[in-house]
Amino acid sequence: MTSIPTPADLTITPRDRRFAPAGDARRLWHGGRVEATAIYNALSATFPRGEAFFVESVRAFREAAPDKLAEEIKAFTTQEVIHSREHLAFNRRAAESGYDLSKLEAQVLKRLAVTKSRPPIVSLAATMALEHFTAILAHQLLRDPTHLAGAERDAAELWRWHACEEIEHKGVAYDTWLHATRHWPRAKRWKVKAKVMLYITRNFVVDRTAGALELMRQDGVTGLNAWARLLWYLWIRPGMFRKIAGAWLKFFLPGFHPWNEDDRQLLRAYEAAQPLDAAVPARQVRRARA
Numbered sequence: 001m002t003s004i005p006t007p008a009d010l011t012i013t014p015r016d017r018r019f020a021p022a023g024d025a026r027r028l029w030h031g032g033r034v035e036a037t038a039i040y041n042a043l044s045a046t047f048p049r050g051e052a053f054f055v056e057s058v059r060a061f062r063e064a065a066p067d068k069l070a071e072e073i074k075a076f077t078t079q080e081v082i083h084s085r086e087h088l089a090f091n092r093r094a095a096e097s098g099y100d101l102s103k104l105e106a107q108v109l110k111r112l113a114v115t116k117s118r119p120p121i122v123s124l125a126a127t128m129a130l131e132h133f134t135a136i137l138a139h140q141l142l143r144d145p146t147h148l149a150g151a152e153r154d155a156a157e158l159w160r161w162h163a164c165e166e167i168e169h170k171g172v173a174y175d176t177w178l179h180a181t182r183h184w185p186r187a188k189r190w191k192v193k194a195k196v197m198l199y200i201t202r203n204f205v206v207d208r209t210a211g212a213l214e215l216m217r218q219d220g221v222t223g224l225n226a227w228a229r230l231l232w233y234l235w236i237r238p239g240m241f242r243k244i245a246g247a248w249l250k251f252f253l254p255g256f257h258p259w260n261e262d263d264r265q266l267l268r269a270y271e272a273a274q275p276l277d278a279a280v281p282a283r284q285v286r287r288a289r290a
């Protein structure tokens with residue numbers, strides 16, 4: 001059995017929160033900036049379908065998982081189901097403010113259809129790779145407040161809450177993968193993992209960039225101006241993609257595990273910064289059916 005460095009005292013706690021405020025949605029919720037709003041909206045457009053896919057992919061291996069991992073899969077599922085619900089609400093508000101997300105959503109469905117046509121272990125590998133992505137994005141988002149500087153409070157809260165739970169469950173898909181492939185030769189495991197990560201990364205960067213450009217176009221920003229503003233935002237300042245590059249590379253190191261970096265101090269800081277009403281220990285939410 002592979003040794004698993006997920007901290008023994010880690011608890012994965014679904015926080016059943018709701019973020020959609022009453023009233024009109026503000027179109028450029030991210031500091032009035034077209035490119036900032038566009039990239040976060042583009043990411044959010046992928047979540048409802050994407051996270052449902054993560055849940056399906058990991059749960060396909062739950063039966064065979066040891067008890068502790070099976071429990072973690074349950075908590076992971078509950079968290080992702082609530083994330084989907086809240087991002088659906090977030091996306092609805094973006095639509096109400098005039099954005100058309102349908103092209104972006106269609107692209108997600110197209111990508112998922114390709115992966116789903118392969119054996120279940122491929123879906124699990126894709127989930128594991130994408131969960132590494134969400135975990136390192138989440139780490140950056142919580143660590144560096146400049147990413148959400150100027151954003152509307154409720155929207156920023158949604159993204160921080162999501163980031164916190166992504167860090168908390170970042171080892172689940174990975175541990176499920178380690179367990180499911182425990183009899184594979186090391187070289188094969190690494191090869192599949194690396195190949196899938198490269199494929200996912202290419203699609204992630206290309207699709208999110210195209211998605212953001214499409215939303216910027218809907219705001220009347222096009223051509224070279226749109227490219228320059230978006231690339232500057234993603235790669236220079238605040239430079240999210242540049243800042244996660246090192247953490248992304250670590251995925252390819254032998255002995256990699258998401259919990260090799262224990263970043264639970266970010267979770268503690270998140271909890272400590274919550275207003276009292278939100279900090280009430282997350283009530284036990286219904287578990288997704290096992």
Ligand SMILES: [Fe+2]
Pocket residue numbers: 051079080083162166
């Ligand atoms: Fe999530």
Ligand SMILES: [Fe+2]
Pocket residue numbers: 054080131134166169
């Ligand atoms: Fe996740």
